[in-house]
Every structure is written in C-alpha cells, then in structure tokens.
Amino acid sequence: MEKIKVGVLGATGIVGQNYISLLENHPWFEVSYVAASPRSAGKKYSEAVAGRWHINSDIPANVRDLVVGDANNVKEAQGKCKFVFSALELESNLIRDLENEYAKNHIPVVSNASAHRHTPNVPLLIPEINPAHLEIVHAQRYANRSYGFIVVKPNCSLQSYIAPIFALIKAGYPVKKMIITTMQAVSGAGYPGVASFDIIGNVIPFINGEEEKSEKELKKILGRIENGVFVYDESITVSAHCNRVPVLHGHTACISLEFGEKKPGLDEIKKIWTEFRSVPQELNLPFAPSRPIIYREEENRPQPRKDRDADKGMAISVGRLRKCSVLDIKFVTVSHNLIRGAAGGGILNAELLKAKGFFD
C-alpha cells in the first residue's frame, strides 16, 4: 500500500517535532511537507530546528532535508500532502482563520490547537470515546464546498482522565460531578514554556485558561449531535484545579467523582477499566493502545515518570481507586501529555479518519 502523504504545520515547535518523530516508519502516513513561520520558511528542516531539536532520537532521515514551507501560505501545501497535522503556535484567532483556510482549500486539518474546539461543526475527537462525532465532518465539507475539513483534539490535561470517566459512563454508571486536581508537566507548555527559574523546586498553582478548557471541553466530548448540532452534556459538572510541577513529561490528575443513582463497587470499576476497549482497538489502528486503560494495583502508582510511556505513551494509567468521603470515589491518573495528549492523540485521530474512509 502506498503511504498517504501528510504535512505538519508548526513543524519546528515541540509538538510539531513530536509529530515528525512519531510518524517515522508509520505504516500508513509519511511526512512529505513541513511548514512553520516565515522565519523558518525556505530553510532545510534540519537547519530550521538546529539547536532546538528536542527529541532524543535524531531527526528522521526523510524529513531532515525537506524545505520548510510558510504555514501562512496554503498554496505551498497543495499537491504536497493529502492532509495536515496542525501544531501551530500562534494566537488563537490566527490559527482559527488559517485552519479554515486549509480546510476551504481542500486540505483536511487534524489539529492540536484549541482554536476550533468549540466551533459548532468541528468534532472534538477522542477515538475511544466519540468516534460517532465524525458524522459532522460531512456537514463541514458541505458547508465549505471542499474536500477539506477540521478535526481537533482536546487539551492534554483532559486526556489523562477522560477515558476512565467515559468507561464508567458507557458501562451504565453516569457521572454527575468531578473535582480534579492536575499536576502537569512542563512540556505541556511548549518551548521555551516555563522558565526554570520559576519551577525548580516549586509548584505553580495556575495554568492560564486550562481549568476553563478542561471544564468545558469535557461536555462537548461527552455530548451528542442532534439535528446536525452539538448538544453539550450538561449532566456532568467538573471543577478543575490545574498546577504546574517540575516534571518533564506526564500529567497526573487526582480525581474525586460522584455517580448518579447507580453506583458501581470498587471491584466492578476496576473490571470496567481493565476490560475497556473501543473502536480504535476493534479497528486495530496502528497507534491504538492494546489496553487504553491500565489499572495499577501498587499503592504508590501511577507516577508520571514511570507510567507515562505505557503502551508507547498511548495508554492511560490509573491507580489508587478508593472511596471518597465527600463524593463517591477517588483515584489517580497519569498520561503522556506529548504523546497521548498531543501528537500521538492527533495521529490516532487521523488513523480513525483514514479507517473510516475520510481520506479516500
């Protein structure tokens, strides 16, 4: 099978680099186009990232010598790739317009950016949770009169706990209330991101916009499409405390939650999590973790440094399930913010799109 040619927008940033690294040897996709700001445009990729290639393995050989395009110029991408991953780092309104531009010019956009997360006809996709939301892509294509469309993924912090929540809901135990405290890694802030002067031996109990994003995005992901319009799930209320901690990669979340009237026992919950499988597993997508949720019985796990890489960084690790004296249960989750929570999550989205025929 010939591989599908893909582009990466924002290819010189930390998430863009992760895309390029993770796509090396991908069975379905191959990076044929990279684009970044005008400052980098025209240089070889290896020159554009000289001194700031952040991945431990070297730049993939097939990307090293690609000439970087100007991400602002959609024309440059045309003919070079079938779709693009967007890891743009610009102001939100600029990203919104630019991604629209690609979509209107027949280039599908699989995006990491927050700009379109609440755009009415854009799905906020996690393949294990709401693959059916892809139906709205047809409406986008029709509205744009274009082959192009936009699909986005949620913020990285949400990724670390949404699968366990969804697994419980799907098993027949609706969740009504959640209080979440995250301890997020510095790589979630991009590069240069958090100054070492601020975070060495410290905790910063604030991440701009993160709590609001977490609280709102969850409702769209768990929502449904009715008459071609998203209906957010207002039956679940989330309150988030987001903190930055001196961890390189891996977001940790401490969660207390309350069910509706039906309340599962602790053992049943562990069983639900351990047995949880969904569409990506059924379709055997290349980046799908074999077990999306890994429950760890050790009393002091999951930990970001030890568990973030589970199943190549695509699985969510959960542990410490116990009763909560205020709500019903409490537990801890960890996921890799740059893999499952960023580039890996984006690739899984693209794989689902491919499997569902959106790139035919």
Place this chain on the structure above:
Amino acid sequence: MEKIKVGVLGATGIVGQNYISLLENHPWFEVSYVAASPRSAGKKYSEAVAGRWHINSDIPANVRDLVVGDANNVKEAQGKCKFVFSALELESNLIRDLENEYAKNHIPVVSNASAHRHTPNVPLLIPEINPAHLEIVHAQRYANRSYGFIVVKPNCSLQSYIAPIFALIKAGYPVKKMIITTMQAVSGAGYPGVASFDIIGNVIPFINGEEEKSEKELKKILGRIENGVFVYDESITVSAHCNRVPVLHGHTACISLEFGEKKPGLDEIKKIWTEFRSVPQELNLPFAPSRPIIYREEENRPQPRKDRDADKGMAISVGRLRKCSVLDIKFVTVSHNLIRGAAGGGILNAELLKAKGFFD
C-alpha cells in the same frame, strides 16, 4: 527574666535540628538538654550530627557542645530542663510509651509526633484555633499525679489549610465538606526520607497514612470538650489526596469546599482571612505571625518556594479564591512544613502554654 530551660528529644533528626535552630536567641526558652537514640548518646551534639546537620546556618554555639542524652532514659532529662519538645522518630507505640514516661515523671512534653494525637485527654493544639482545649491538660496532670503532661500538634499537611477553614467557621460560616489535594515537600518525610531516585522529575501520589490523618485530625481540632471528653466535630467531612512533589520545603494544597446554608461572598471571605487574628496575636507570642493568613491577589500564587517563608515561616499564604462548580468555593494554600508545620508550630504551642501559666 531568666529563660526557661528546655530539652529536645530526637534532637539529631531533621525536626529536632529545626527546633534547635529556631530556638537560638528565643526570648523565653533556651535549649539546655538534647537527647536522641542510644547510638548518639554520650557524644557531643556537634559530633552526633556531623555530616548530617541539615540547617544552612551553623549549629548554635550553646548547643554545639551539649552532651547528647539517651532519649529512652527519662532520668537523664530530669533537672536539666523544665519541659521537652518531642521530635522523636520511632515507631508510634514506642513514642507513645516514652512520652507518657516523661509526662509521668513531671516533664511536660510538647510533641510533634502522631502517637498521642487521638489520646483522649491530650489536646491537638493549634494556638490560633483551639487554645481552649488546653483546659484538658489539668485532667492529664490529675490523672498522672504529675506536673508533666502531653500536648501535641497535628500533621504538617493539615497546617497549610486549617487556619483559613477555621477563620470562615469562626466568622459564622460552617464548612460541611472539603476535598483537598496536597502537593507536599520532601522535607516532610524526614531524613533521609524520600529517595532522589524516586522523586526527581516525578510525582508520588501516595504518602503512607497521611490522608487518614488529615481527615481525622481535623475533626478533633475543630471539636469541643464536653464533660472532660473530646467530642469530635462530625459536621465536617474531609476527603484528602496526598502527593509528594520535588519541592524542598513548603506544602501546597488545592481545596474545594462547601458551606452549610450560610454562604459568604468571595470578597467577604478575603476580608475574613485578611482580618483574622487570634489568641497568639493578642498575647503577642514571640513566634506568632502578625497576620496568620496572608491572601495573595496574584493569579499564580501562593507558591511553595516563594511563600513558605512568609512571616518567618509561620503564616499561611492563600490565593486563587474562586467559585467551585461542584462545591462552593476553591482556593490554594501554602505553608512551611518544617516551621509552621513542625518545629515552629511546636514552639508556638509551648509559648501559649507558657503564657497561660502551664510552666509556672
């Protein structure tokens, strides 16, 4: 005024060292006796801590050459000090017996250990909160037929948020439910405590026994004495998530709470906190912070590294007060676990005892 001679049990440990350092030049107390395990007994203090003096300033001159006593032998303390601070690091049941032994031998014990926190006639004292609990000391003395008695302080994690909670209750707004997630410093685990191999670039979402302690101690501190017996406050329910983070000193807590029917506005809460004063401030105790609660308006404070030393480590810093969508409000607190949360808190307890005539 002649200073009161005091002893420090567990003088070679990290908390014991803090006692010795903080008591240098104390206006009321002077360290005249230090005791530790038999291994250290008989050595000069400076020799006993050689290679493991953890305080940045040097060993106080008046303690350097004290000969370390055997903490297991109460007789050695007699005549050398009027009361002792207990920073013993032993198994809980050994500490319980040993502190009893001192108390029965006419040596009051101001303790940091958890052993007696739920002993029926032992007050779990925070001078700003429950100074009236000291009345039960008379019952102890009578029961022991001794001048001695035991007063303990709660665990260090609780210290970082109990004053703000109490200030609200005292102002007429009972608190019913709290969900607390702590991010605790490594120095809270003593020495050598947490292995660097475990915590560098990591979070450990588990501290043995800490969640249970937090949940239970709060009820005693906020409780009342009735007919000579403690009645725990069962009207407040706490659920704690305790985490260890790579921070040297300073415990941070993210708190969501729910009031009873009366719910103060956010501005009123800030006013209550900022104006909160209590017995230690009225008595002008040497270690009393002038403002026990400092509210910070910056959006990213309090932070452990920046706020732990507020008012010489005795004030609690609070910030990020906002609505909680699940309970009523949420906010962040920071306090110094080794000062307010350990030796400094113990010294403040002793100062209150002194001011109330218990050392006359």
Place this chain on the structure above:
Amino acid sequence: MEKIKVGVLGATGIVGQNYISLLENHPWFEVSYVAASPRSAGKKYSEAVAGRWHINSDIPANVRDLVVGDANNVKEAQGKCKFVFSALELESNLIRDLENEYAKNHIPVVSNASAHRHTPNVPLLIPEINPAHLEIVHAQRYANRSYGFIVVKPNCSLQSYIAPIFALIKAGYPVKKMIITTMQAVSGAGYPGVASFDIIGNVIPFINGEEEKSEKELKKILGRIENGVFVYDESITVSAHCNRVPVLHGHTACISLEFGEKKPGLDEIKKIWTEFRSVPQELNLPFAPSRPIIYREEENRPQPRKDRDADKGMAISVGRLRKCSVLDIKFVTVSHNLIRGAAGGGILNAELLKAKGFFD
C-alpha cells in the same frame, strides 16, 4: 547622614530587582530612580513588575510607587540620583553606548554588564582584590570632562573562585595555571533564561561566551595599571569548562591549579584563606562580608544550596582542598551568583567608591 540617592537601570530585570531588594534599608544609599525599557516607562514600578517580581520578600515600600523612567533617555535620570547601578539587559553595543552616555552626562555608572569590561580606562573591580584600580577613574573623568565615570564588575562565575586565588597570590604564592569546571545556577541566565524543558534532570555543558569571559577577565583583574594603561596579567593561564545545572542560585566551581616555584602546604593555604581580609573589611563597608573566604572542613561541602547565603550571600565558601596529581592542588568553591556575583557585588563596588570619596 543624608542618604545618597541612587538610580537602577534595568530595574525590572532579575538583577535590577535584586538591587532594589538589597538596597532596602541600606545605610548609605536609597533608591530614588528606576529606569527600564520604553515598554515599562511611565508605569509605576509595582505595575511594571506585576507577575514577574522574582524576590520572595515584597517590593520595598519606597520603590513600589516610583514611576519607571526610560533608561534610554539619560535626561530623565538627571537630578533624580547621584549615580546609577546598571543592570541593563540589552545587546552589548547598546549598553556600551548608553553607559557612556550616562557617564558623559555626569552620572557615574556602577555596572554589572559585560560591555565595558575590557574598555581601557574602565576598572574591572572587586573591592577585596584590586581597589587600587580605581585610580584610573580620574583618567576617565578627565577624558569625559564629566563627573561621571564607569566602573564594572566581572561575570558572576568568576566571583566564586577569584578571591581564593588572589589570597594565595597576595600571600606570596603566584598561581600559574588553572583548570576550572563550573556548575552554574539557572538564575545566572536572567529571566526567563533557561527553559525548564532543557534543564530538569539534565546538565547543559555550554554557556555562551562564559568560558572566554572567565579566562580573559581574570587577567585584567589581576593586572596592574602602568602609565595610565591596564597591563593584563599574562603570567596566569586559565582554562574553563562552564556548565548549567538544575540549581536555582549559587555557582559551584571545581578547580585544579599550579603554583610557580613557591608552593604552599595545604594547611598554610587554609590559614591564608581563613585569615584573608582586605580593604572592604578594613573600611567596614556595609556589604563587606566579615570573612570574605570561609573554609569548610566537612568532606562534602561547599554546596550551593547550603553555602550560597553565607554572610548574607557575600562570602565565598571553599572546601575539599587536596593535592592534585596533575597540577598542584584542587578544591571546590561556591558563591551566590545573584548577590556576591551580581547586585551585592555591585553595591560593594559603590560602597568602596563612596568610601574613597568618588561621590563627594
């Protein structure tokens, strides 16, 4: 005595903030003027640093409400202060011109910047080492036809080991060769400086320009003035390896050195260091450490976190003196890069200037 009014250029940066904080309650100087980039100019100081005040203690009351001047406009400083501290963070050639401008407009400049470190008539001053170099200031004033002049301090890394070297030379033991490996704190890079993504759990074996600076500045500081011209000391050769490590404050250096023909014994060296005193101590300057060099006998000291604050951050801590099998001796030094190595060192320079009548 009325205090001398001083200005701080680059007042919003990390070193500028340190000047302002360290000068609070200074017995001789008071900050009456602060200046920064045009972006900050016109704002109150507290507004200009909102969200990026990096000092743990609060902004001094007398500076909070000062209106920030435009550092590029020398006229704004005139009449507001007798001299300025320069903590400018600009490109070197811009700083060079700007500091010249102040000097020519009758405003002496006590600078931290590297721009003028090798300007022929500018002394590279460390009060304990080369106070006599101040004689060249007269030449500057004459050349400028101005009351103004420029005095600079060396880079922060050099500070941590130059005093011990000089003490040996002064005692009659010329040093011929040195190999120095530094492990430097992140605060030496300013703010935001080193990205946490780069340094958490890592070492960066490169600091742009630092090795060259160390090797060259030493020769000027140890040099002499002959016929009004600096003669660099070419009898000493230095080879430096400069590394960045995940330490907040405090530069550590591992040093091997070779003497000329006269070689002191280890005990004699310790004696020389311990007894070393110089002009700042004789003049009893306010920021002078009582013992400029503190030798620590513990086998594992000095350490940056434990020793950087010695004598309020102005003393150099030294330890681990032993034979070197390749050169003659080896040892370890630590100093506080933001105090002795930056603002504190600048203040000591100004104090020496004042004591020597340069501000009369």
Place this chain on the structure above:
Amino acid sequence: MEKIKVGVLGATGIVGQNYISLLENHPWFEVSYVAASPRSAGKKYSEAVAGRWHINSDIPANVRDLVVGDANNVKEAQGKCKFVFSALELESNLIRDLENEYAKNHIPVVSNASAHRHTPNVPLLIPEINPAHLEIVHAQRYANRSYGFIVVKPNCSLQSYIAPIFALIKAGYPVKKMIITTMQAVSGAGYPGVASFDIIGNVIPFINGEEEKSEKELKKILGRIENGVFVYDESITVSAHCNRVPVLHGHTACISLEFGEKKPGLDEIKKIWTEFRSVPQELNLPFAPSRPIIYREEENRPQPRKDRDADKGMAISVGRLRKCSVLDIKFVTVSHNLIRGAAGGGILNAELLKAKGFFD
C-alpha cells in the same frame, strides 16, 4: 541454539533489576536463577521487589515467579545456571569472599562490584579496550582448580570517558595527563542512595571513594599483562573531581588532557573517535554499540538526558572538543551509568567471554 542459563546475584537491587530487565529476550542468555539477601530468599521474585521495582517496563514474565535464592549460599546456584552476574550490594570484603566462593565452586562471576578490581589475576574488563586481558582468566582457573573465575568491570564514572581516551592512545597519541570533573547521576548511588533532601536544587561535590577509584582503575585497564602479572600503566596521570548532580541517569564528564610529544589536530581527533571500532563490533556482540563513540557537533551537547540512551545506552557521546589553554585539548562526555556503566557493561563482558569460548 539453546540459551545459556545465567544467575543474577543481588537481583533485587537497582543494578540487579537492570540486569533482569536488559536480559529479557537476550539472544544468548536467559535468567534462570536470582539470588539476594536472606531477607528476600524464599520469596517469589515479584514479591521480593514489590514496591521497589524501579524499571519502567514490567518484570519479565520468566523471572516474576522465580524463587529468590540466598546469595550467601553458593550451593543454591549450582546446577541452576552456568555463570552469574554479580550486582551484590554488601561490604567490599564480604563481596570479595563471596565472589571467590562462587568462582571456586565452578561458577564464573561477571561482576559489577569493586571488590576484585585490583585482585592480581582478575581482569578489569572493557571489551572495546582490553579484551586481551582475558588471557589471565586461565591463570585464575588454574589457581582455583575450578571452571569458575571472576571478571569485573570498572566503576560507572570511568565508563563515560575511557573509550575516547583509549581511541586516541590506540591511534598513536599517548595521553599523559588528564583532569576530569564529573557530574554524576543519582542512580549511580543505588537505592535508596542519595536523599532527595540533599540533592534537590543542589550539587554535592563529593562521592565517597569515587575519585580514587577513577584515578587507579584507569591505570589497570590501560596496563598490560607481563609474566602473568598486571603491570599498571603509570605513564598516565589522572586527577578527578567527582560531583553528584540532580540528574536521574547519565554521567557527564568535563575533561582536559595532555598528550605526549605527538599531538593530533582537532579534526583528526574527531575522525579517530568517529571511526573507532573494536573487538565487540568485529564480533558483532549483541550488546555492542555499532559506534562506540558518537561525536556530536552541536555546541551544547552531549547532555545526560538527551544522550544517555544513544545506541540503547551502550554508546559514549562526546562533544565540545576544543583547545585547552593549560593542557592540550578539552571536551565533554556522557554515558548511561546504569547501562554502559553497569548492567549493560556487564552483559557485554559476558558476551565477550562467551564469544571467546569461556563458557564452553
């Protein structure tokens, strides 16, 4: 080919765990026996390491259920394995006797311990450097009247720079003098090893015995066997400064060195390093890195976090080669202390022994 059965002594420690993890799926060896202290003996391996399994991947399935033997009892190993890896963590004299006991009882010992590093007939082996030293194993076997023998590897810090030094010597440029400053990871100290309280945001400029080991072991490794006796290479003099830094894995070294009369140019040195290959590469040993020395041209590399895993942790990364103004050249090296510097190095030793017929 049937795999050779191997045992791991000290299997529950951090290096022992690394052996077990790295040997999973090894093409030649399979772990059939694990032994540790009497405290662990009799338990299943998974129980013996419960709560202290330090490797991110799970315990290999074939080792999980092995019953842990008592390492002090040589008899337990007999018949269970052909040879043992020794990662014992005991006092040196106990290890010396115990390893002798295994060797005398016909069980070859491939050791990480320092106990036998200077035993006259024990080779201190690095396969790329001194494979010929294995000839002395015959003398051991003869002396012991046993199939058993002992081969040891040097300390982990030395590993990070000895290959580049040797490559230069082998190319005809004898090295006369070296000054080395190491910045060593905490995992080099075993578990629990360095207390987080000591190292967070800090540098400890002392590692007990490490400097002496580095200086002495180098001379044996580079030495020769004459008349059945090791002749240490006294033509090279090393002076080491060893520091502990807050890095998890990966030792970094800054090196200045002086050649004899023949001095290669910088480009020639890079060529020598890049082209360096030796016996393990020729024999295509499974753990042999394809390029033992990787030269990095980036100005700020190698870095421990980015380069320690090069070629699965078996390659040495080198960079920043430049002139030294005191000796001849200087540069920086990084290697993985737990892989190349510990278990991986031990496995490579065993592979060489196997290839040379010592396990026939």
